[in-house]
Amino acid sequence: MSSLHALLLCMALILSGCFTKQSDNEESDPVTATSEQNEKPAGKAPAATANTAAPEKVDVNVYLEISNGMKGFMPTAAAGKEATAFQNNLLKLLSEVQDGRYVANKGFYLAKEDAQSRPVLDSVSYNTMKSYIVSGIKDDVRGTPLPAMLKAALQNSIDQNAVSVIVSDFIHGPSDQGQFISLDADIRSSLREAEHQGLAIAILANTSEFFGTYHPAVKKPEVRRTLNGEEIPYYIWVIGPQQEVQVVTNRVLRNLPPQQAYFGFEYEAVPYSALLKERAFSPAGVVYCSSRNADPCTLVNLQPEKEEPVEFTIGLDLSNLPMSMQQVEYLKKNLKVAATGSRASIASVTAADESIKATPDLAKYSHFVRVRVPQLTASSGTISVQLPQVYPTWIDKWATDNDNNPAAEPKKTYQLDKIVDGVQALYRDQSDFVFNSTIQFNKAD
Numbered sequence: 001m002s003s004l005h006a007l008l009l010c011m012a013l014i015l016s017g018c019f020t021k022q023s024d025n026e027e028s029d030p031v032t033a034t035s036e037q038n039e040k041p042a043g044k045a046p047a048a049t050a051n052t053a054a055p056e057k058v059d060v061n062v063y064l065e066i067s068n069g070m071k072g073f074m075p076t077a078a079a080g081k082e083a084t085a086f087q088n089n090l091l092k093l094l095s096e097v098q099d100g101r102y103v104a105n106k107g108f109y110l111a112k113e114d115a116q117s118r119p120v121l122d123s124v125s126y127n128t129m130k131s132y133i134v135s136g137i138k139d140d141v142r143g144t145p146l147p148a149m150l151k152a153a154l155q156n157s158i159d160q161n162a163v164s165v166i167v168s169d170f171i172h173g174p175s176d177q178g179q180f181i182s183l184d185a186d187i188r189s190s191l192r193e194a195e196h197q198g199l200a201i202a203i204l205a206n207t208s209e210f211f212g213t214y215h216p217a218v219k220k221p222e223v224r225r226t227l228n229g230e231e232i233p234y235y236i237w238v239i240g241p242q243q244e245v246q247v248v249t250n251r252v253l254r255n256l257p258p259q260q261a262y263f264g265f266e267y268e269a270v271p272y273s274a275l276l277k278e279r280a281f282s283p284a285g286v287v288y289c290s291s292r293n294a295d296p297c298t299l300v301n302l303q304p305e306k307e308e309p310v311e312f313t314i315g316l317d318l319s320n321l322p323m324s325m326q327q328v329e330y331l332k333k334n335l336k337v338a339a340t341g342s343r344a345s346i347a348s349v350t351a352a353d354e355s356i357k358a359t360p361d362l363a364k365y366s367h368f369v370r371v372r373v374p375q376l377t378a379s380s381g382t383i384s385v386q387l388p389q390v391y392p393t394w395i396d397k398w399a400t401d402n403d404n405n406p407a408a409e410p411k412k413t414y415q416l417d418k419i420v421d422g423v424q425a426l427y428r429d430q431s432d433f434v435f436n437s438t439i440q441f442n443k444a445d
Helices: 002-017 068-073 085-099 126-134 146-159 183-190 192-196 241-253 326-335 392-400 416-427
Strands: 057-067 102-114 119-124 162-168 201-216 225-240 259-263 272-275 286-289 299-303 312-315 336-340 342-351 367-376 380-388 433-443
Touching: 057 085, 057 126, 057 146, 057 241, 068 201, 068 225, 085 102, 085 126, 085 162, 085 201, 085 241, 102 126, 102 146, 119 146, 146 162, 146 183, 146 192, 146 225, 162 241, 183 192, 183 416, 192 416, 201 241, 201 416, 225 241, 259 299, 259 416, 286 312, 299 312, 299 342, 299 367, 312 433, 326 367, 326 380, 336 342, 342 380, 367 380, 392 416
Parallel strands: 057 102, 057 162, 299 433
Antiparallel strands: 102 119, 162 225, 201 225, 201 259, 272 312, 286 299, 312 367, 336 380, 342 367, 380 433
């Protein structure tokens, strides 16, 4: 009987350890809300792995900045007048959030500033937000300084366990011009909860025709300009747990623009194997799996000859990576091979075609990397296929120190590079690689 009591006591202690209440006593800036929100306990997201199944549905909050500077993206509709690219894309986004099968609970917020320069997140219906996009912004609405808007939106979504989708031109307009100097640090500070709670950030950049008054960050020589269809950048930021962010980018947004940046995306492992028995990827030279029945095969024996280097293919399942990282051209440009005990290089990178997808033993892999090993320098070692964290080149191309005349210098955002530097600082302790898949080898007899 005493043994039974001891067992029950141990089980109770174990279970109680699984449910620990966390509190956050940090002071936050005031946020004005115009409707009550149902509070949900916030929790830290677990680290994602590439073979972790993405959730079927996610909760999403959409935040649309409705400052005067955004009016030109949403001109009033009229018969015979075409919608802007911004209007078309945002209507598709809202419809997918409202009616699509990948979103469970949803919220729609108009982001602006009150008389005390505090961020306001005005909770509205789907139809109200749609009306703003179609019919335009009628009121004289001051824009919230960028860090304050990000902080308010992020905290609101954390409180509700929802993914944040923030839509803005991301033109910073502080009343104190000195804040431009500290923009990167202010962005870092505003998003600190993303770091503390292990959240990831996707930044998607696009352009749209702009009609009306444009408010540049740099006020000289013109405080404002009237534009008539010039292309102005706008951005969609998606913030949340990595797997949930990918549901939004891959299944809700879907048709993503070429300009994408991902921060906080990291995989402890992706499924992979050396493919040494498949006719579609026949190896060359002396190479075979160290264990006849190993599946996956991650330990091989090989022996390159002087006239015949070893070549073999590694199958990888990259289907859970962001879509841009799955593009073959991106992988060809950025994949690396690191080897110990040998010289190795990448011979080719391909994606699974329809015949591969129809082959049972290969269907589990989305991509295939052919590795060439011409020489061994030790009797054992490793060959690692790595995808480094890459800073997107488009960010510097879209950044400018003077946005006063967008007609002369289109598709530019003031200090975009500093804004992204603030985001990147959140992940300074992140691994240098998105993933690292390692094949061990021994020299064949």
